[in-house]
Amino acid sequence: MLIIGEKLSIIAKRVREAMLKKDKGPIQEIAKRQWDEGSRMIDANIGPAEDGGEELMEWMVTTIQEVVSAPVCLDTTNYKAIEAGLKVHNNEWGRPLINSTSNDPERFPMLELAAKYNSQIIGLTVGKGGLPADAEERCAIAAEIMARAMEYGVPLEDIYLDPLVLQIATSQDHAMHVIRAIKMFQELNDPPMKTVVGLSNISNGCPKHVRPILNKYYAALLMYNGLTAAIADSHEIGEVSKTIDVITGKTLYAHSYLEM
Amino acid sequence: MPFTPPKESYNGKTFELTIGQGDKAVTVGGENVLAFHAFEGSVPREPAVAFEVQDMPPDDWPETVAEVFKNVSSGPVTWAKYCQDSLGAGIIALRLVSTHPDRGDASADQAAETVRKVLAAINVPLIVLGSNHAEKDAAVLVKVAEVLKGTNSLLGKAQESNYKTIVAAAMANDLKLIAMSELDINLSKQLNILIGQMGFDKEKLVTDPMSSALSYGLEYTYSVMERIKLAALAQNDATLQAPMLADVGMFVWKVKETQAAEADLPAWGSLRERGIEWEAVTATSFLIAGADILIMRHPEAIGAVKKFIADMEVK
Numbered sequence: 001m002l003i004i005g006e007k008l009s010i011i012a013k014r015v016r017e018a019m020l021k022k023d024k025g026p027i028q029e030i031a032k033r034q035w036d037e038g039s040r041m042i043d044a045n046i047g048p049a050e051d052g053g054e055e056l057m058e059w060m061v062t063t064i065q066e067v068v069s070a071p072v073c074l075d076t077t078n079y080k081a082i083e084a085g086l087k088v089h090n091n092e093w094g095r096p097l098i099n100s101t102s103n104d105p106e107r108f109p110m111l112e113l114a115a116k117y118n119s120q121i122i123g124l125t126v127g128k129g130g131l132p133a134d135a136e137e138r139c140a141i142a143a144e145i146m147a148r149a150m151e152y153g154v155p156l157e158d159i160y161l162d163p164l165v166l167q168i169a170t171s172q173d174h175a176m177h178v179i180r181a182i183k184m185f186q187e188l189n190d191p192p193m194k195t196v197v198g199l200s201n202i203s204n205g206c207p208k209h210v211r212p213i214l215n216k217y218y219a220a221l222l223m224y225n226g227l228t229a230a231i232a233d234s235h236e237i238g239e240v241s242k243t244i245d246v247i248t249g250k251t252l253y254a255h256s257y258l259e260m
Numbered sequence: 261m262p263f264t265p266p267k268e269s270y271n272g273k274t275f276e277l278t279i280g281q282g283d284k285a286v287t288v289g290g291e292n293v294l295a296f297h298a299f300e301g302s303v304p305r306e307p308a309v310a311f312e313v314q315d316m317p318p319d320d321w322p323e324t325v326a327e328v329f330k331n332v333s334s335g336p337v338t339w340a341k342y343c344q345d346s347l348g349a350g351i352i353a354l355r356l357v358s359t360h361p362d363r364g365d366a367s368a369d370q371a372a373e374t375v376r377k378v379l380a381a382i383n384v385p386l387i388v389l390g391s392n393h394a395e396k397d398a399a400v401l402v403k404v405a406e407v408l409k410g411t412n413s414l415l416g417k418a419q420e421s422n423y424k425t426i427v428a429a430a431m432a433n434d435l436k437l438i439a440m441s442e443l444d445i446n447l448s449k450q451l452n453i454l455i456g457q458m459g460f461d462k463e464k465l466v467t468d469p470m471s472s473a474l475s476y477g478l479e480y481t482y483s484v485m486e487r488i489k490l491a492a493l494a495q496n497d498a499t500l501q502a503p504m505l506a507d508v509g510m511f512v513w514k515v516k517e518t519q520a521a522e523a524d525l526p527a528w529g530s531l532r533e534r535g536i537e538w539e540a541v542t543a544t545s546f547l548i549a550g551a552d553i554l555i556m557r558h559p560e561a562i563g564a565v566k567k568f569i570a571d572m573e574v575k
Contacts, residue, residue, distance in 0.1 A: 252487075252495065252497055253446050259453065259457070260453060260499065
């Protein structure tokens with residue numbers, strides 16, 4: 001499974017301060033550590049970034065790619081910031097991933113960027129009117145996103161469908177809805193649609209010592225059901241990812257498989 | 261609607277590996293499709309065949325293959341030169357049989373001296389093999405590696421029980437290295453990982469999943485080779501992207517079919533043809549499974565294999 005390292009998020013105090021001061025040190029240290037732990041794409045979450053978003057995303061992409069040979073997942077609702085990031089992204093190690101479009105008309109232009117810059121894009125299966133009730137509703141939204149993507153000229157192979165993981169502490173039913181949605185999304189196309197989740201949202205609001213446990217077991221169940229990628233903490237789920245890849249036959253077993 | 265044959269495409273490709281130097285150097289590997297599937301992708305190199313030479317007369321080889329070398333096999337230098345100059349060998353594989361404790365127990369220094377003389381006599385790439393005695397090989401190959409320094413030769417074989425010493429020797433002398441495991445794909449991967457963890461460049465490695473002969477376990481080798489190639493290509497597994505070696509001759513020329521006299525088994529036909537065909541068929545099977553380098557003995561079997569490669573239009 002592709003792990004998209006989640007640690008470069010504006011929500012984290014240390015990262016936020018580094019972003020404000022344009023201090024490369026902490027950003028590059030975190031990016032490098034995630035790479036070493038097995039992240040093969042790095043998420044750059046700069047929040048809504050209404051002021052100076054373009055400059056910030058541009059700085060994030062180049063700062064990350066100075067030290068890590070990986071593509072970047074551009075994570076913001078600011079259209080112009082995404083475009084600025086795409087312009088400087090080095091595609092040598094893989095194509096970027098836009099995070100994200102959805103069924104909300106305000107997010108449609110993200111598809112335009114994906115087509116224009118030959119980028120991959122996350123399709124979050126939510127609309128303007130609140131959260132999807134179950135797996136079926138998520139699939140209906142996914143189908144709309146896919147149809148729209150084709151109108152914009154984005155190949156379906158470039159879309160990662162995201163069923164939106166919700167907090168287990170407040171929305172327990174959705175844990176299973178999301179697992180079913182991951183399974184059903186794949187059936188929407190041949191070859192199967194790619195899928196992604198924001199994994200740690202499952203344990204958001206839970207006690208600190210419980211969070212990694214929830215994240216790991218949930219990752220295992222999602223992977224078993226065919227999940228392609230997760231925005232997650234590679235330190236936490238690297239072992240799960242490698243082990244499930246071995247159990248499901250995606251990687252050949254060797255005694256040292258965890259060290260690879 | 262016209263029929264379009266389906267084509268497989270893969271994420272991974274094997275590493276290109278060069279042995280020897282100058283215009284005689286040989287490069288194998290680099291393909292991103294299964295063996296001979298040039299119609300699906302890129303097959304930049306042909307498989308290579310090495311002629312096996314031993315450091316002592318081939319007293320356990322059957323007559324069919326021993327008689328070819330009877331005038332030259334008293335010494336490895338004349339033998340190797342004959343293969344290169346008269347038989348057109350592109351690679352020499354020198355096996356240090358006499359270092360085996362049961363076959364003369366020649367010392368590491370004696371082996372190194374033999375290698376030095378053979379190196380001086382030939383200009384094609386050299387593969388140097390121990391006697392397959394894990395403990396003795398470790399001692400012998402360390403000395404041999406020093407002599408090979410700077411020649412870009414291929415040294416072997418490192419196994420689970422002796423790899424540390426041999427890998428260190430190959431690294432110190434900038435050599436290519438054969439890693440051999442015994443017909444087990446998981447152990448083959450594991451050995452490559454362990455060798456990589458010592459700091460050995462994975463692009464200088466050759467994997468030997470262990471050979472066999474037709475009707476004596478060929479299907480095991482075939483299956484392991486095929487699965488290694490598929491993991492390298494379909495799963496883009498860098499630990500399995502080294503070119504593969506099939507050490508064919510040593511397995512073929514000891515089975516009953518290459519030895520049994522016509523008088524005893526008239527229904528089996530000519531002993532001579534039978535032996536040569538046994539080696540050729542075994543070797544071509546491994547080529548189809550994905551082998552990149554073959555070590556063989558009989559020139560006519562090698563000729564048949566080279567014709568097969570040419571007929572497959574690899575280029």
